[in-house]
Amino acid sequence: MGLFRLKGFPGTGNFRHGIHPPDNKSLSAESKVEVMQTPETVVLPLLQHIGAQCKPVVKPRQIVRYGEVVGVGRAFISASLHSPVAGKVKKIGMVTLPNSMHLPAISIKTEGDQINPQRLWDEMTAMDWPRDCISIYAPETIAKIIHNSGIVGLGGAAFPTHVKVAPNDSRMIDTLLINGCECEPYLSCDDRLMREAPKAIVTGALLAGRAVAAKEIVICVENNKPEAILKLQQATEKTLIKIAVLKTKYPQGSEKQLVKSVLGLEIPLGGLPSDAGVAISNVATIASVARGVIKEGPLTHRVISVSGRGIKHPKNLFVPIGISMGEVIEYCGGITEDAARIISGGPMMGFAFSDMTTPVTKGTSGITVLTHDEISDEQETSCVRCGRCVDACPMNLVPTRLALAARYNNPSIAIRYHINACFECGCCTYVCPAKIKLVQLIRTGKKLVAAMAKS
Template sequence: MGLFKLKGFPGTGSFPHGIHPPDNKALSANMAVEVMEIPRTVTLPLLQHLGVPCKQIVKSGETVGYGQMVGKGEAFVSASLHAPIAGKVKRNTMVTLPNGRHLDAITIQAEGEQIPPERIWEDVKFTQWPRDGFSDYGSMDIVKKIQESGIVGLGGAAFPTHVKVMPNDTRVIDTLMVNGCECEPYLTCDYRLMVEAPEVIVTGALLTGRAVSAKEIVICVEDNKPEAIKRLQQATRQTVVQVAVLKTKYPQGSEKQLVKAVVGLNIPLGGLPADAGVAVSNVQTMAAVARSIIKDVPLTHRVVTVSGQGICNPKNIFVPIGISLAEVVDFCGGLTPNAARIISGGPMMGFAFSNLSAPVTKGTSGLTVLTHDDVRKADETNCVRCGRCVDACPMNLVPTRLALAARYNNPEIAAQYHIRACVECGSCAYVCPAKLNLVQLIREGKAQLNAWERR
């Protein structure tokens, strides 16, 4: 399916640089979303988003109901936490997430009458989601409800959504862009939501567009997802929402690259989409907004993908936040004998880990399980100064300079070469003939810079 020119949008449907890795989505793209049973316990880290941890407001031994707030996001850049099951609060525990962070967590043991998760998913799919009649909702009413519901970006970044949509006199938002690109290989959870429940996405986009007072609302999808495009085009008929078909390229779903592709603007280093008059949010986030405003339910569940040649039965699953990753893997038939590496997220930007007792969090978009053949690679050699990493970098950085600065613990040089502008997409490491661990080094360099600045 080719690109088409959006009325009023000067973008070309793509962006400079980037790469074309195999998407490997066929493993799970045609697998309809399945619903997991209610787990015996859920574990809810108090920090599942960028920003400040929420404050626990329930005590051990207390009985909580489905959707009850158990952690309150008191800081501006924070997000509240809600019980995905009814049950009794147990003693807190410490958990280690796939990204290596050690966090205090609330544990809830299932007790009493439960809302069947099948009913929750059916509510997402089959509700007659409204397309108009939103005049009674003021901008701040929508923002407040999003904040109370604990909604964060469900594309992986997990930035508190209310912060993005908060009205700001100094930054006027002209365009709301709903990100359905899902350019990360293997992951198909957003795709399945667009195919199976496009109406809830459109309602969430209309409500969010009202919150930010956007003149234009556009849902962005790569052209390798024709069925999702068709379903969204049907769902947006007789609405102000447009569907933008963009070129399939990695990392098309990155905010700055998305803004460039649609509105043709370059966001400056250190800048945000809002600096270009744009707000960007993920399709699953829009579904959560619709459920929050229309159904008065907080964020308690999400769709995740479990895929890769190392998993017996790749699937897309509707799961409660807080369920263990081990239960999710078991639901997919377990690991294959040749499974070698488990990644939280996709292979480009995800984190390899081994502790499956970690819980699903709001930012868990999926699990990718690679085999020994997938991860076998040549040994790392010296940089040959070929410049391929520079050609691939969508942020116009020099990744080898950043990696060298990190390797020799030189945060001043790292800052000089704008290390914080790196979005850690992994394009540089993918094309590197020397097989340098560029992304890991850049992450280390960012940590070095943070420590240096705190001195």
């Protein structure tokens, strides 16, 4: 374990603490991306990103074309929404997303001639993505196109990408890190994308690198994805893009851990990667940047993985945003008899949901269905202060203290122990021998702290 070495980078390819859960990626990692046909209806929530909700610019019964803007993000931190189908707007209703946000959503019934989604995917996986004519695009143009294409981080957090690349004189970006770690167990969509569309990622990386004027571009991949690494090495030949092969460990793909691991830098507490001169973007986001700029196509489809022992046929799928989770699960043969929990995202940080009409959003990286054997309903026992949570916390916090502070209603202790540095990766809860739901208690603690700050 200790023999891991990262050459050619200031970092070690590793970070302190973290855990090694069984990755279970083999369930879906070898199935090629399949293209799902256009569904009868899509539901597009008006907030699929971090930031301000977008304003609908269509009315019920209005006819929309494929790729037409249906919601506009007017605020700086916001992103526009495009129709992934041609059809007629049914209504603007309400939906509840797995992360328990309850918000308005535009439903569109597909009508008339549709774009062939297979064509979109073939474009993505084509080998003719340009690498040389990148300089004809001015950095501002690239940023503007990213804004207009509604691109947000596809790794899960869904932060609007144009904000990261917007020209900003006060913050210089030295390095653009492209995140292909995919450290969540089960998920394999980024792995598949790197294997099947490496050229699109390279073009997107060059474009995004130009937009932020990065001196260095590094694609970061964990060493459990050898084929993706090989494909990227071939695709990046004769470019300045470097590939960092990192130790497989959860949460390697978290931005603070990634920056530490590759560059040896620490993002200041409460700061952003840009404070350390770094911009980070997920591989899928970068591929959609390439599509947005070169093919002038907005973000309407994405790759998701549908996996877990509770799914009959685990798959990786290219789906339109707005398709219902139920249709996707149905396409994969449905759930097995012993399926116990359906999760949007991976098992470490994903959200459990039960409403099958919930739509896939821009930030949905996959659906994981766990069986009864995999989820634990063991009774919580007392904390014996064994310190395993301390040894697992990648942020170097004392999770048991934070959890106790929350349990005993003591926000000032929670603040003293830096509760807001916790990004809820779940390592502490995973290792806790007393089965204490530390992360959930810490979430409660954060609310206490916020309430105290208000009063």
